[in-house]
Amino acid sequence: MHLSSVKDKTATAHRADIAALNYKMDSEPSFLRTLFSLILVSSLLDSVLSEVDACPDTKTGLESLLPSTMSIQNASIESVYGIMFDAGSTGTRIHIYSFTQKYSDQLPELEREIFESVKPGLSAYADLPEQGAETIRGLLEVAKNAVPSSHWRKTPVVLKATAGLRLLPEKKALALLSEVKDILEESPFLVPDNSVSIMNGTYEGILAWITVNFLTGQLYSQSKQTVGILDLGGASTQITFLPQSEETLEQSPLDFITSFKMFHTTYKLYTHSYLGLGLKAARLATLGALGTGAVDKQVFRSSCLPRNMESMWQFGGVSYRYGGIENGESGFKSCYAEVLRVVAGKLHRVDEMKESTFYAFSYYYDRAADTNLIDYDTGGILEVRDFERKAIEVTSGCARLFYFLFVITWKALLPVAHSSAWTSVTSLPY
Numbered sequence: 202m203h204l205s206s207v208k209d210k211t212a213t214a215h216r217a218d219i220a221a222l223n224y225k226m227d228s229e230p231s232f233l234r235t236l237f238s239l240i241l242v243s244s245l246l247d248s249v250l251s252e253v254d255a256c257p258d259t260k261t262g263l264e265s266l267l268p269s270t271m272s273i274q275n276a277s278i279e280s281v282y283g284i285m286f287d288a289g290s291t292g293t294r295i296h297i298y299s300f301t302q303k304y305s306d307q308l309p310e311l312e313r314e315i316f317e318s319v320k321p322g323l324s325a326y327a328d329l330p331e332q333g334a335e336t337i338r339g340l341l342e343v344a345k346n347a348v349p350s351s352h353w354r355k356t357p358v359v360l361k362a363t364a365g366l367r368l369l370p371e372k373k374a375l376a377l378l379s380e381v382k383d384i385l386e387e388s389p390f391l392v393p394d395n396s397v398s399i400m401n402g403t404y405e406g407i408l409a410w411i412t413v414n415f416l417t418g419q420l421y422s423q424s425k426q427t428v429g430i431l432d433l434g435g436a437s438t439q440i441t442f443l444p445q446s447e448e449t450l451e452q453s454p455l456d457f458i459t460s461f462k463m464f465h466t467t468y469k470l471y472t473h474s475y476l477g478l479g480l481k482a483a484r485l486a487t488l489g490a491l492g493t494g495a496v497d498k499q500v501f502r503s504s505c506l507p508r509n510m511e512s513m514w515q516f517g518g519v520s521y522r523y524g525g526i527e528n529g530e531s532g533f534k535s536c537y538a539e540v541l542r543v544v545a546g547k548l549h550r551v552d553e554m555k556e557s558t559f560y561a562f563s564y565y566y567d568r569a570a571d572t573n574l575i576d577y578d579t580g581g582i583l584e585v586r587d588f589e590r591k592a593i594e595v596t597s598g599c600a601r602l603f604y605f606l607f608v609i610t611w612k613a614l615l616p617v618a619h620s621s622a623w624t625s626v627t628s629l630p631y
């Protein structure tokens with residue numbers, strides 16, 4: 202196992218490593234928080250998003266990422282503020298940033314970020330949209346304390362929802378968004394058009410890729426040796442990287458390749474969001490419970506859990522009873538087979554991935570830290586097979602409960618594995 206701090210330059214070396222990022226630091230905004238901030242700031246640039254969508258080869262300058270109140274022309278030396286909500290499947294987070302711009306020919310600098318979050322996420326209120334929107338009201342109070350009242354009217358507020366809402370029936374998702382929009386409009390902040398929406402998975406992957414490569418300096422460097430990203434959320438998982446081989450571009454499904462222009466360079470990215478393969482949604486699918494709703498008294502069983510275990514679990518506002526298979530199979534082999542069935546035929550894999558460096562975050566980070574694969578504070582570098590080893594290890598002893606989550610985490614790494622070699626992970630060349 203190869204571990205080191207994210208600050209270690211080896212993290213960006215060309216190896217098939219997964220660098221789990223540190224996002225918990227004491228004083229400064231953490232790496233991952235900054236990551237999310239930037240993703241979200243980027244999302245404030247709806248222009249980027251629509252350009253990527255409608256016209257893949259259009260220019261996407263960073264300026265266009267900034268709302269008009271933050272544009273170079275308008276910026277003054279005083280701070281400007283922006284408020285971004287990340288409405289994820291497991292929680293809603295508010296990021297309040299302030300920027301300053303010292304010189305008119307430079308982009309504003311991120312000065313400060315304030316972060317707060319609530320659980321569960323909006324999708325848990327699928328049948329109670331008003332109640333869901335109330336969670337936003339509470340977070341807006343944080344923003345009112347953070348932004349000077351003299352700036353409220355010119356501070357834009359935007360909410361981007363991800364896979365939790367993507368999985369809901371459209372009517373329920375729209376009802377939630379509409380209630381949220383009402384709450385934002387009651388606030389003293391500036392609510393731009395389209396300020397409340399569901400971000401599609403392609404944008405989510407691209408924005409994370411831009412952000413990680415900004416933060417690791419790859420977009421500025423001469424060599425532009427960019428790194429790929431792996432984001433394992435609760436309801437979807439994204440993989441994005443810059444293919445080096447023509448073969449990858451030719452052999453990938455058309456909708457996995459997106460190009461856009463930034464800093465006078467055109468990037469042709471491989472990006473895909475697997476909806477329903479986020480950690481929690483994949484767990485439900487393995488239990489056979491995804492999309493079933495709450496079936497009264499039904500216990501969803503899996504060989505991934507200890508035989509005599511039974512418990513309750515909530516996701517997306519639905520409570521599920523689940524447990525092991527009494528007198529049935531239990532253990533790594535059968536659990537692995539169950540999880541394989543869930544991902545069978547759904548994953549696209551590319552040969553050159555095994556040569557690439559990926560930065561993995563969200564549940565990849567959480568699970569790796571929970572099981573001491575990496576240090577919670579400093580992050581580290583892992584290989585895909587480290588997840589496999591840990592999945593096998595936690596099948597024994599009292600750590601058993603981790604097992605289930607772990608096998609799924611590991612299988613969610615499949616998109617980076619080398620096609621047919623995956624079933625025999627140890628034969629992978631990394």
Ligand SMILES: Nc1ncnc2c1ncn2[C@@H]1O[C@H](COP(=O)(O)OP(=O)(O)O)[C@@H](O)[C@H]1O
Binds near residue numbers: 224234290291434479
């Ligand atoms: N600002 C953040 N800082 C650190 N981790 C975050 C942040 N936002 C989300 N995460 C991570 O994302 C995961 C949850 O994914 P979530 O965003 O709720 O689902 P989805 O992306 O599928 O909608 C958790 O592992 C959580 O730690």
Ligand SMILES: [Ca+2]
Binds near residue numbers: 289290363434435563
């Ligand atoms: Ca997320």
